Amino acid sequence: MPNYKLHYFNGRGRAEISRLILAASGVNYEDVRVNDWPKTKSDAPVGQLPYIEIDGLKLPQSLSIARYLAREYNLVGKNNLDAAKADAIVDTCIDLMTGFYQKVFLVTDIAEKEVALKKFLSDDAIKGLENVEKLAKQFGSKGFSVGKSLTWADLFIHEITYSLMNYQDNLLDNFQVLKQIREAVESNENIAKYLKNRPVTPF
Amino acid sequence: MPNYKLHYFNGRGRAEISRLILAASGVNYEDVRVNDWPKTKSDAPVGQLPYIEIDGLKLPQSLSIARYLAREYNLVGKNNLDAAKADAIVDTCIDLMTGFYQKVFLVTDIAEKEVALKKFLSDDAIKGLENVEKLAKQFGSKGFSVGKSLTWADLFIHEITYSLMNYQDNLLDNFQVLKQIREAVESNENIAKYLKNRPVTPF
Numbered sequence: 365m366p367n368y369k370l371h372y373f374n375g376r377g378r379a380e381i382s383r384l385i386l387a388a389s390g391v392n393y394e395d396v397r398v399n400d401w402p403k404t405k406s407d408a409p410v411g412q413l414p415y416i417e418i419d420g421l422k423l424p425q426s427l428s429i430a431r432y433l434a435r436e437y438n439l440v441g442k443n444n445l446d447a448a449k450a451d452a453i454v455d456t457c458i459d460l461m462t463g464f465y466q467k468v469f470l471v472t473d474i475a476e477k478e479v480a481l482k483k484f485l486s487d488d489a490i491k492g493l494e495n496v497e498k499l500a501k502q503f504g505s506k507g508f509s510v511g512k513s514l515t516w517a518d519l520f521i522h523e524i525t526y527s528l529m530n531y532q533d534n535l536l537d538n539f540q541v542l543k544q545i546r547e548a549v550e551s552n553e554n555i556a557k558y559l560k561n562r563p564v565t566p567f
Numbered sequence: 568m569p570n571y572k573l574h575y576f577n578g579r580g581r582a583e584i585s586r587l588i589l590a591a592s593g594v595n596y597e598d599v600r601v602n603d604w605p606k607t608k609s610d611a612p613v614g615q616l617p618y619i620e621i622d623g624l625k626l627p628q629s630l631s632i633a634r635y636l637a638r639e640y641n642l643v644g645k646n647n648l649d650a651a652k653a654d655a656i657v658d659t660c661i662d663l664m665t666g667f668y669q670k671v672f673l674v675t676d677i678a679e680k681e682v683a684l685k686k687f688l689s690d691d692a693i694k695g696l697e698n699v700e701k702l703a704k705q706f707g708s709k710g711f712s713v714g715k716s717l718t719w720a721d722l723f724i725h726e727i728t729y730s731l732m733n734y735q736d737n738l739l740d741n742f743q744v745l746k747q748i749r750e751a752v753e754s755n756e757n758i759a760k761y762l763k764n765r766p767v768t769p770f
Contacts, residue, residue, distance in 0.1 A: 409655075409701070409702065409705075410659055410662075410698040410701065410702065411698070418648070421648075423651055423652070423655055424655050424658075424659070424702070425654065425655040425658035425659060427654070427658060428651050428654035428655040428657075428658050429651070429655075431651065431654060432647060432648070432650070432651035432654070435647050435650070436647055444635060444638050444639055445621070445624075445635070447635070447638070448626055448631050448632070448634065448635035449626070451628065451630070451631035451634060451635070452612075452626055452627050452628040452631040452632075454631075455627075455628035455630060455631050456613055456627070456628065459613075495613040495614070498612070498613065499612065499613065499627075502612075
């Protein structure tokens with residue numbers, strides 16, 4: 365097994381999908397939590413976090429890292445078409461979270477942020493979740509968003525819904541397919557153990 | 568070979584990378600140029616273009632489509648790590664083009680747009696291209712951004728630099744690695760033929 369060092373801030377953010385893949389696969393790695401970013405920024409391949417060191421080779425870009433790991437540990441589906449379905453679900457989750465980032469996260473005024481969050485949760489988030497659920501329903505089956513076994517798309521769905529449910533815990537009341545996927549992910553022994561023990565961070 | 572129908576607006580935009588992959592691979596497909604989008608939007612899996620029909624199955628998300636096709640026709644590199652390097656280069660190109668989209672394309676006032684474009688080309692574009700060139704230099708060799716043969720990362724580099732050079736034709740003067748990649752892409756017989764004959768559109 366290669367020596368992995370995953371570099372990211374002390375948060376879930378863009379690195380958590382890779383941490384979930386590694387946890388599901390029972391892979392050991394060094395989880396480097398960067399707290400001196402201005403000082404270490406020049407070590408990052410394109411000046412961004414996360415990046416991963418794979419036996420010393422530095423690979424940037426959160427989704428490229430996660431997809432590499434998912435393929436390495438058989439979490440991309442059983443063939444190229446399944447891998448594409450998983451990719452499409454992940455990209456549709458990203459669309460949703462990009463909306464959150466632009467419309468809520470970046471708003472600095474506290475009162476404006478509250479209004480923006482409320483609007484996002486009742487409108488954009490619902491539309492985004494509908495898209496994800498539609499694809500998962502078509503591409504997967506009970507508890508899996510693609511095919512009949514765990515893929516990184518399931519882990520990604522868990523991660524984004526976890527983040528959104530921190531703001532509104534009944535957000536998935538009308539999303540039965542996504543709820544089933546969350547349950548299946550949490551019933552995975554490695555993941556359950558990881559979720560119980562991971563650092564608690566606001567993002 | 569499956570029956571492919573690629574649905575997109577009459578432009579390069581987010582579909583051109585898939586068209587380039589199909590062209591490089593000599594694959595026949597139906598290039599559906601949508602001109603009645605409001606009427607056909609409900610046919611799209613998540614209400615967005617592009618999507619591809621693969622023997623009738625509808626797959627959304629431009630990069631998921633392109634990566635599927637690249638893998639199908641051996642344009643992702645020789646192993647999982649090379650595929651990850653190609654992904655990382657593509658994602659770094661996307662970061663650059665997202666900047667263009669947000670800072671220039673979406674600006675509606677003509678005078679403001681001109682200022683924004685000038686600033687983008689002299690600042691953001693240079694930083695973005697430096698990142699792409701840095702990765703290509705490290706991951707690839709003469710004329711190839713990953714390994715020693717054509718990947719979809721090379722085609723993506725060609726596409727984004729083509730789009731940016733429409734605004735400033737000497738933009739790559741200080742990017743020898745990217746210029747070599749462009750030349751290698753254009754020396755591919757299938758691609759050369761495609762570039763000569765593709766529809767000319769502003770985006």
